[in-house]
Amino acid sequence: MGKETGVVLPDNWVIIRRISDIKNEEKDDFNQIGIQISVYVAKTEKLACIYLANQIKGNFTYGITTYNNLKSTGTKLIPDETHENIGHYLIDKIKLSTLNNLFSNHKNDRLKKFKANLTQENLNKAGINLNLNTLLSLFEKYEINTLNRVCGFLAQCAHESGNFKFKEENLNYSANALLAAFPKYFKSIDEAKGYERNPEKIASKIYANCMGNGDEASKDGYKYRGRGFIQLTGKNNYEDFAKSIGKSIDETLEYCLSDEGALESALYFWKRENLNELCDKDDIKTMTKKINGGFNGLEDRESKHKKLRIIFA
Known part of the structure; x- marks a missing residue:
């Protein structure tokens, strides 16, 4: 056993590993007689939240x-060991x-504090100009x-939109x-040169005949x-979104270019793809794959998520 931290425990914050960290063969004992689990004790809530933000990887x-x-x-x-500002018990x-019950009893207080921290000042501190x-x-x-x-939603949107720009x-x-980005559609440099620096021609080609869109000529x-x-x-996605917010398709296209519309279109996608469920599990990797189709920018997304947790916790 290591030495106990030199701080007064009643003023401390305790970080507890939840049941997902318990082996399957131990769960019956956990339910009936209880089992030994690890906790970490931090001197302040801020330090606890920083530590918590660092634990979001993995299962x-x-x-x-x-x-x-x-x-x-x-x-x-039961004190076990101490490292830096976190004690292990x-x-x-x-x-x-x-x-x-521990987490249930504390949930409302944490929710109130979190809502109190969701301020314009903290949004600005996070670089979110909304x-x-x-x-x-x-x-x-x-x-x-x-x-x-x-934090999950804002971190993903910040990465996807260049910090909401x-x-x-x-x-x-x-x-x-x-040629590098769309080899399926451009087979030679000569073909690509006929489209380069022309967003209308490029989009009309690469998004033709899919997602409800017409052919390339339809634009x-x-x-x-x-x-x-x-x-x-x-087209299909815009039509579905337009229907959900009670706007025409043309109104929706314009709406998506406003701050409010850009935000709501992202939230519509978020809800449709059930990404809140992944947020509840802190599963940033799967969240990223659903949004990106792969894991591009995963490190930046995780970094943004960690920063936001510290600011808003």
Whole structure:
């Protein structure tokens, strides 16, 4: 056993590894008689949140509560080791029902504090130049109502839109870039040169005959090119979004170029793809694949997520 941290525990924040970190063969014991699990104790809530943000990778799910809440269950902490500002402890024979009650009892207080921290000042600190009232109204509509969901959504949108600067797909490709990005559609440099630096021609070709678009001559590909903070693309997607918000298709295309419309189109996609469920699991990798189709920019998305958790926690 290592030395106990030199701080007064009742004033500390406790980070607990949840049941997803418990082996399957231990779960029956967990439910009946309780098992020993690991916790970490931080000197301040800020330090706890920073540590928590660093644990979002992998398959573990973490939660946070206070030492006083833990103590109220009659549970004792056994000191194990200390590193920097985080102390590692063990909880002996805690039951699943007790653990769930710990987080349930603390949830409302955490939610109130999180909402209080979702301010215009903190949005600006995060580099998010959006109107708070618009954000809160749309978040309520699309159930972005927890710290995980807010940070997950904003981090992904920030990456996709260059920190909320771009609301429209950039299709201004050189001939060489077209060959690299769209080899399926451009087989030679000469063919690509006939399209380079012409976004209308490029979009009309690469988005032809898919997502409800007509052929290249119809120019539907360009009309229904990507717009919004998570670029909505294709006639079918725009029609579905337009129907969901009670606007005509042309009104919707224009709406997606406004801050509010760029935000709502991204939220519409978010809800349609059930990304809140992935936020609840802190599964940034799967979230990224659903949005990007791969894992491009994963490190930046994770970095943004971590920063937002620290700001809004």
